[in-house]
Amino acid sequence: MKHKVATTVNGRRYEHEVEARLLLVHHLRDNLGLTGTHIGCDTSQCGACTILVDGNAVKSCTLFAVQAEGRSLTTIEGMAKDGELHPIQQAFWDEHGLQCGYCTPGFIMAASYLLSQNPNPTEDEIRKGLEGNLCRCTGYVNIVKAVQTAARTMGGAQVPAGKKAAMTTGGE
Amino acid sequence: MAVSQLVGARVKRREDPRLVTGHGHFTDDFTRVGVAHVAFVRSPHPHALIKKIEVTEASKADGVVAVYTARDFKGQLAGTLPALPVFVAVKKYVPEHFPIAEREACYQGEIVAVVVAETKAQAADGANMVDVDYEPLPAVINVEKAAQPNSDKVHIDAADNICWDLPFAGNEVSEAAFKSAEVVVKERIHQQRLTPTPMETRGVLADYEAYDKRLTMWMSTQNPHFIRLFVSGAMGLQESLVRVISADVGGGFGSKISPYPEDYLVPAVSRLLGRPVKWIESRTESVQNAYAGRGQYYDVEVAAKKDGTLLGMRVTQYLDVGAYCAPFSAFQTVACLMAGGAYKWQGISSRTVGVLTNKVPTDPYRGAGRPEATHLVERMVDLVAREIGMDPVAIRRKNFIQPKDFPFTQNFGLVVDSGDYEKTLNRALELAGYDQLRKQQVEGRKHGKYMGIGLSTWIELCGFGPSSATAPATGGIALSEAAQVRVMPTGSVIVYTGTHAHGQGHETTFSQIVADTLGVPMESVDLRHGDTGEGTAMGYGTAGSRSLSVGGVAISRASGKVVDKARKLAAHILEAAEEDVVFDQGKFHVKGSPDKSKTFGEVAFAAYGAGLPEGMEQGLEAVAYFDPPNLVWPFGAHVCVVEVDPETGAVEIQKYVAVDDCGNIINPTIVEGQIHGGVTQGIGQALFEEMIYDEESGQLKTGTLIDYSVPTANEIPNLITDNTVTPSPTNELGVKGIGEAGTIAASAAVINAISDALTPLGIKHVDMPASPNRLWAQIKEARK
Numbered sequence: 001m002k003h004k005v006a007t008t009v010n011g012r013r014y015e016h017e018v019e020a021r022l023l024l025v026h027h028l029r030d031n032l033g034l035t036g037t038h039i040g041c042d043t044s045q046c047g048a049c050t051i052l053v054d055g056n057a058v059k060s061c062t063l064f065a066v067q068a069e070g071r072s073l074t075t076i077e078g079m080a081k082d083g084e085l086h087p088i089q090q091a092f093w094d095e096h097g098l099q100c101g102y103c104t105p106g107f108i109m110a111a112s113y114l115l116s117q118n119p120n121p122t123e124d125e126i127r128k129g130l131e132g133n134l135c136r137c138t139g140y141v142n143i144v145k146a147v148q149t150a151a152r153t154m155g156g157a158q159v160p161a162g163k164k165a166a167m168t169t170g171g172e
Numbered sequence: 173m174a175v176s177q178l179v180g181a182r183v184k185r186r187e188d189p190r191l192v193t194g195h196g197h198f199t200d201d202f203t204r205v206g207v208a209h210v211a212f213v214r215s216p217h218p219h220a221l222i223k224k225i226e227v228t229e230a231s232k233a234d235g236v237v238a239v240y241t242a243r244d245f246k247g248q249l250a251g252t253l254p255a256l257p258v259f260v261a262v263k264k265y266v267p268e269h270f271p272i273a274e275r276e277a278c279y280q281g282e283i284v285a286v287v288v289a290e291t292k293a294q295a296a297d298g299a300n301m302v303d304v305d306y307e308p309l310p311a312v313i314n315v316e317k318a319a320q321p322n323s324d325k326v327h328i329d330a331a332d333n334i335c336w337d338l339p340f341a342g343n344e345v346s347e348a349a350f351k352s353a354e355v356v357v358k359e360r361i362h363q364q365r366l367t368p369t370p371m372e373t374r375g376v377l378a379d380y381e382a383y384d385k386r387l388t389m390w391m392s393t394q395n396p397h398f399i400r401l402f403v404s405g406a407m408g409l410q411e412s413l414v415r416v417i418s419a420d421v422g423g424g425f426g427s428k429i430s431p432y433p434e435d436y437l438v439p440a441v442s443r444l445l446g447r448p449v450k451w452i453e454s455r456t457e458s459v460q461n462a463y464a465g466r467g468q469y470y471d472v473e474v475a476a477k478k479d480g481t482l483l484g485m486r487v488t489q490y491l492d493v494g495a496y497c498a499p500f501s502a503f504q505t506v507a508c509l510m511a512g513g514a515y516k517w518q519g520i521s522s523r524t525v526g527v528l529t530n531k532v533p534t535d536p537y538r539g540a541g542r543p544e545a546t547h548l549v550e551r552m553v554d555l556v557a558r559e560i561g562m563d564p565v566a567i568r569r570k571n572f573i574q575p576k577d578f579p580f581t582q583n584f585g586l587v588v589d590s591g592d593y594e595k596t597l598n599r600a601l602e603l604a605g606y607d608q609l610r611k612q613q614v615e616g617r618k619h620g621k622y623m624g625i626g627l628s629t630w631i632e633l634c635g636f637g638p639s640s641a642t643a644p645a646t647g648g649i650a651l652s653e654a655a656q657v658r659v660m661p662t663g664s665v666i667v668y669t670g671t672h673a674h675g676q677g678h679e680t681t682f683s684q685i686v687a688d689t690l691g692v693p694m695e696s697v698d699l700r701h702g703d704t705g706e707g708t709a710m711g712y713g714t715a716g717s718r719s720l721s722v723g724g725v726a727i728s729r730a731s732g733k734v735v736d737k738a739r740k741l742a743a744h745i746l747e748a749a750e751e752d753v754v755f756d757q758g759k760f761h762v763k764g765s766p767d768k769s770k771t772f773g774e775v776a777f778a779a780y781g782a783g784l785p786e787g788m789e790q791g792l793e794a795v796a797y798f799d800p801p802n803l804v805w806p807f808g809a810h811v812c813v814v815e816v817d818p819e820t821g822a823v824e825i826q827k828y829v830a831v832d833d834c835g836n837i838i839n840p841t842i843v844e845g846q847i848h849g850g851v852t853q854g855i856g857q858a859l860f861e862e863m864i865y866d867e868e869s870g871q872l873k874t875g876t877l878i879d880y881s882v883p884t885a886n887e888i889p890n891l892i893t894d895n896t897v898t899p900s901p902t903n904e905l906g907v908k909g910i911g912e913a914g915t916i917a918a919s920a921a922v923i924n925a926i927s928d929a930l931t932p933l934g935i936k937h938v939d940m941p942a943s944p945n946r947l948w949a950q951i952k953e954a955r956k
C-alpha cells in the first residue's frame with residue numbers, strides 16, 4: 001500500500017506516493033533526484049544525510065518519507081542562491097574544510113543549524129555541536145575553522161531557527 | 173619556461189564548488205535506464221559448510237528478477253581472485269578464492285547467493301527469503317593459535333593455516349650486535365585490526381552491452397585501470413571494451429585499491445541478465461567485508477649499548493591474512509624492511525609469517541606496513557631509553573642517519589634518497605616547547621598528574637615505484653605513471669592522469685603544475701582522471717602516496733613535451749632559430765626582442781593550421797610515462813602531549829605538533845589537510861578503533877559505527893603543523909608523498925606519550941587502542 005506525501009523542499013512543492021517503509025533520505029535521492037544528501041551508514045551515526053526539517057537539523061535516515069508530510073525541508077541543494085554560495089559553503093571552500101566531500105553536505109547542514117541556534121559558538125561548542133557528523137578525511141581541524149569563519153561572515157547575528165529555515169527555503 | 177606563480181601557492185581547491193553544493197558525482201548518484209538492484213546473501217558464520225541453498229521462495233517474491241548461486245557464475249568468471257606476489261614471491265599456501273562461495277564459507281560476510289530485483293527494497297526482501305542450510309565449523313580467530321600446527325583449519329582441506337613464512341634476514345645478520353649488547357629490550361607489539369571506513373562505501377553500477385561485448389562500470393575505486401585489467405580478464409572480455417568510471421570517490425584510505433568479489437559479480441550479473449544492475453554497499457556490509465587494515469603483532473628485541481647506541485634488532489611479524497590472501501595483502505610485510513626507522517643499525521633480522529584466519533582478508537590501509545614499522549621502532553627506542561635512563565630526544569639524536577649519509581643504503585638494501593631528521597625534530601620540539609613540558613611534567617608528578625610527552629621521528633618510503641621493483645611485485649605490470657596533455661586549438665588544455673583522487677585535490681595540485689609549465693591560466697586547464705575510456709592506455713591509480721611524485725612528474729614531463737613542440741612552431745612563426753626563442757610568462761619571443769611575441773594560445777591555434785615547419789605534424793598534445801629511478805622518502809617529527817586520568821583511564825590529548833618534510837610543496841593548504849586527516853586516523857588507531865571478534869563464535873562484535881569508534885570532532889584536538897623542505901633528488905620536481913605521513917607517525921607519538929605518562933606507576937608499554945577500559949585495568953593492576 002502506498003501513501004501520499006507532500007513536502008516543500010528548497011522552496012518547491014513535491015507530491016509523491018511512497019511505501020510506508022521508505023526512508024526520507026531515499027525519497028530525497030531516488031524520487032526527488034536530490035543526490036547531494038548522502039548516505040554514509042545504516043545506524044544514524046555518520047550524519048552525511050543531515051538536512052533541515054522546519055529549520056531543525058535532522059538525519060534524514062531517521063525519518064520515514066511519510067513523516068515529512070506537510071514539512072518544509074532544506075537540503076544542501078537549497079543553500080546556494082542565484083549562483084552565490086551560502087556563507088557556510090563559502091567558508092568550507094575558503095578554509096579547506098573538505099577533502100573527499102562526501103560528508104560535507106551533512107556538515108554544512110549541521111553547521112547551519114548550529115549557527116542558527118548559536119551565532120557565536122566557541123570552538124568547544126562547535127566541536128560538540130558537530131559530533132553527530134563523521135568525517136574521515138579532515139581531522140575536523142579545518143571544519144571547525146570553516147564554521148568559525150562562517151560565524152564571522154554571517155555577522156554572528158542570525159534570525160531564530162524557524163525564520164532562518166523559511167529564508168533558506170526561498171521565502172515561500 | 174614560465175616563472176613559477178602557482179606552484180607553492182595556497183590555491184583554493186577547484187573541486188570544492190561542486191562538492192559544497194551537493195553536485196559531486198559519487199557512485200550512487202549514477203543510474204541507467206532499466207537498472208535492476210542487487211542484494212547479496214552473506215554467510216552469518218565465520219566458517220561453515222554450505223549444505224543447501226533454497227531459492228524458490230525468494231525467486232517468487234515481488235519484484236525479484238533472478239537469484240544466483242555460485243554455479244551460475246562458473247561459466248561467467250574465470251579463475252580465482254588475484255593475489256599479487258608483492259614482496260612475498262613464494263607463498264606457501266594461497267587458498268583459491270572464487271568471488272562467491274559454493275561449498276564452504278570461510279568468513280562472516282562471504283557471499284553465498286545473489287538476488288536481483290526491480291528495487292533496492294525488493295532485492296533486500298528477496299535476500300532475506302533465501303534459505304541457506306549451513307553446517308557450522310570451528311572458527312579460527314586468534315592469530316597465535318591459528319599458527320600452531322594442531323589448530324583447527326581455516327579451510328577444511330588445508331594442511332595448516334600458514335600463508336607464508338619468510339625470513340628477510342636471518343638471526344646471523346644481527347648476531348654480532350646482540351653479542352656486544354649491554355642492554356637487550358624485548359616487547360610484543362600489537363597492531364589491532366581496523367576497518368578503513370571511507371565515508372562513501374563501495375558500490376558498482378554495471379552495464380553490459382551484449383551486441384558490442386562492451387562493459388561499462390561506475391564504481392568507487394582508487395584504481396580504475398587495475399579494475400579494468402582484472403575484471404576484463406576474469407570475464408573474458410577485451411580489455412579495450414571495458415570502461416571503468418570512478419568519478420568522485422568518498423575516501424579510500426587503501427580499502428579501494430584491490431578488486432573485491434562484488435566487482436566481478438555485479439558485471440557478471442549484468443551480462444547474465446542483459447540489463448544494467450547496481451549494488452551499493454551498506455555500512456554494515458562495509459565494516460564486515462571491506463578489506464581490513466593492520467591485524468598484526470610483532471615480537472621485537474633490540475640490542476643497545478648503555479650510552480644509547482642502537483646496535484641490532486630482531487623482529488618477527490605475524491600478520492592476520494584473513495580467510496583469503498587479498499590482492500595486495502603481502503605489501504604489509506614492508507614493515508619488516510622499514511623496522512629500522514630513522515636510525516643506523518649494525519644488523520636487523522626480520523621474518524614475516526602470514527597466518528590465515530576465518531576473518532575478512534586484510535589489505536593495505538593508510539600507511540600499510542609503514543605505520544607498523546614506525547610504531548614498533550619508535551616504541552622500542554623509547555623502551556631502550558627508559559631502560560638506560562636517557563631522554564627520548566637524546567637517544568634519537570644519537571642514532572639518526574645524518575644528512576651527510578644520504579643517499580643512505582639501509583639494512584635491507586633500500587636506498588633512502590634524502591633526509592635531515594634532526595632539523596624536523598628540532599622544529600617540532602621548539603613548537604611543542606619541549607624543555608618547558610618536561611619541567612611541567614616533573615612538577616605535575618609531584619601533584620599526582622599523569623602527564624606524558626611522546627615523540628615519533630618517523631620515516632617513510634613511498635611513490636611506487638621503479639619498474640625494476642614493482643613489475644616483479646605485481647606479476648609484470650610496472651607502477652610507472654602516465655599523463656597526456658592535450659591543447660585545444662583555442663588554447664585550453666585537457667590533462668589526463670592515470671592516478672586517481674578521492675579527497676587529495678589533484679584537480680588543483682596538478683593543474684597548478686600544468687598552468688605554470690604552459691604559462692596559461694589555471695582556469696584553462698581541465699584535469700581528468702577516473703575514466704579508463706579516455707586518456708592514456710594505462711594508469712596505476714592512487715595508493716602509497718604516489719600520485720604527485722610519480723603521476724605529477726609524468727604530467728610535468730608531458731607538459732614539457734608540449735612546450736618543446738610549441739617552441740619549435742613559435743620559432744618558425746617568429747622566423748628565428750629555436751635556440752633563440754624564449755618562453756616566459758606564457759609568451760614566446762626572440763631573445764632580446766620581447767615586443768615581438770606569440771602567446772601560447774596563438775601558437776596552439778597555429779598548430780592546427782597550415783604552414784607548419786617541414787616535417788611537423790598538426791596538433792599539440794603529448795603523452796609521457798614516468799618510471800621513477802627510486803622511491804621517495806618523506807620524514808618528520810611529531811610530539812604528542814597527553815594527560816591520563818588514573819581513575820577512569822581517559823586520555824586527553826593536550827597538544828599535538830607535526831613537523832613533516834615531503835620535499836618541495838606544490839600546495840601548502842592541501843599538504844596541511846593531508847596531515848590533519850592522517851594524524852587523526854593514527855589517533856583513532858591509538859585510542860579508539862578496533863575490530864573485535866568473539867574468539868569462540870568468531871562473530872564480529874563491532875559491526876556498525878555504533879560499536880566501531882571513528883573519532884568525532886569532539887575527540888580530536890587542534891593540530892599544530894609545520895614543514896621543513898628537503899627536496900627529493902629522485903625526481904625533477906623535488907617532491908615526495910604526504911598522503912600517509914600523518915597516519916604513519918601518529919600512533920607511536922600518542923602511545924609513547926601515554927607510556928611516558930604512566931611511568932610513575934611502573935608501566936612501560938601500552939597496547940592499542942589505549943581505551944579507557946584497557947588503561948583503567950592496566951593502572952589498577954600496576955597499583956596492586
